[in-house]
Amino acid sequence: MKKRIIWIFGLITGIVGGIASLIGYLITSRIIYIKKKDDHFILEREKKALRYDENWYTNVCKENISVHSPNGYIIKGIYFMPLDTVNTMIVCHGVTENKVNSIKYVRLFERLGFNTIVYDHRRHGETGGKTTSYGYYEKFDLQAVLHYLKKRLAKEAIVGVHGESMGAATTLLYAGTLEDEADFYIADCPYSDFSEELYYLLTKQTPFKTAFAIKLANLFLRLRDGYWLKNIAPRTAVTNIQKPVLFIHSLPDDFILPGMTIELYQLKKGPKMLKLFEQGEHAQSFNKNPQEYEETVRTFLHEYVLNKDQNTGDPKNR
Template sequence: MKRRIVYISGIIGSITTALLSILGFVATNRLMYMKLKDNDVILKREVLAKRFDEHWYETVRKKDLWVDSPNGYPLRAVFLKPLETTRTVIICHGVTENKINSMKYARLFERLGFNSVVYDHRRHGDSGGKTTSFGYYEKQDLQAIVHAVRKEIGSEAILGIHGESMGAATTILFGGEFEEEANFYIVDCPFSDFSQQILHILRINTPLRSRMTLRIANLFLKIRDGYTTTLVSPREVIRNVTKPMLFIHSLEDDFILPDMTKELFDLKPDQKRMKLFEKGAHAKSFNENPEAYEETIKSFLSDFHFIN
């Protein structure tokens, strides 16, 4: 009888281990290899919406930059120089997008007196890299981009960073670790903690609603990609950011909840502004409120004396 119980327990244990392994592998695949939007689809979408002017892009003064990531792959960036100025903003797109999605912000900053640098995150667009890490490795890539831009504009030039969604979280993670390297930050719909964000997505989209799923995923994520979601937490570093920061979110966003931006705003000690738009789904604040969005950024830059 005892032998039978041990045998049955062994079978159950083996099945459980196999199921947990499958769950961990599938969950980390969904994170590491999240399906990207087709580059042509992004281009067509932005052109049709008149957020990307192909003629302007073809004729504007610009410089292609290939920047070596400290993580061992090339990053594709484009330094857009429509103006005779050293004032520059680096623009970080969201997950599944590419640098074309950043062009609308480049035109906005041009109107405010800044040149801009758009680039593709790892595994996106023309950049290398095998996985997406939602800010963990991306913050180191951003530092490499900042260093390359500083070589172009000089150490005394005004340099800002604008990030959207994952790009916003990356911007905060960068600012919290490499604070001295930029003069200001603008973060549009960032998550405050990646673990909490994953749980939110699981609870609204899947029957997997427990933290056990996340713990299993983290075990496999650490083995497969060298980090865990607990290390991707803007809330843990936001207090280190002393430079001015503008927080933007839309109250209609049900993907990354606006409460996450409110939390980050409250945690940052000072030198901060926040704008919550009534209208706009996730990462659509500019699309739905272009004039008010630009005016919000203009006021922020003026308040902190980056423009007259």
């Protein structure tokens, strides 16, 4: 009888363990191999929305760049140089997007006096990498792109980083955990803690509606991709950022809640600015409020970054 009980207990334990392992595997597969938007779809979407001007793209001064990632692959990007200036932005796109989605910001920063680098995150677009890590490995790629840029530019160059969604979280993780080497940052709709964001999305979009699912995801992310969820928490990084940060979010965003950006703004010490737009779903602040967005960035730059007598450059191509 005793042996039978032990056998039944072992069988139940094995079944429960197997189910838990399966759930952990399925959740993490959905995370690290998230389905990306088709590159052609992104291009056509941006053309249709008039955010991608083929004539401008053909004629603008630009250069394809390749940067070696410390994670073991090549980062692919484009360095747009429409202006005669050393001041340059780096733009980090969101998850499932690619560098074409960032070109709308190239035009924005051209008007504000900056050249711009756009690049594909790991496992997106033309860049290598097997998994998406929501800022953990991506922050090292951003560091590599920034080092590449600084080697090319004069010391007096002003360099900023703009990130959208996952790109915003990547920006804050870079500046708060690796090095605060850019002159300023713009974080558009970041999450403050990926574990909380993941729990919110799992309960909203999947049958896994318990905290146990997050614990399983945490363990399996460590086993499969080498990091813990606590390593993707911009709220712990933002307190270390000394340079100015502009935080942006749209109040209707129900994918990453605006409260996360408000929290990050409150935690940030030193120079900072917060803008909450009344219109726009997730990562749509610029698309829905282009003029107000541009004026917000302009105000931030003039208040915290640019010297009043600084020459921001003359256009080579319009």
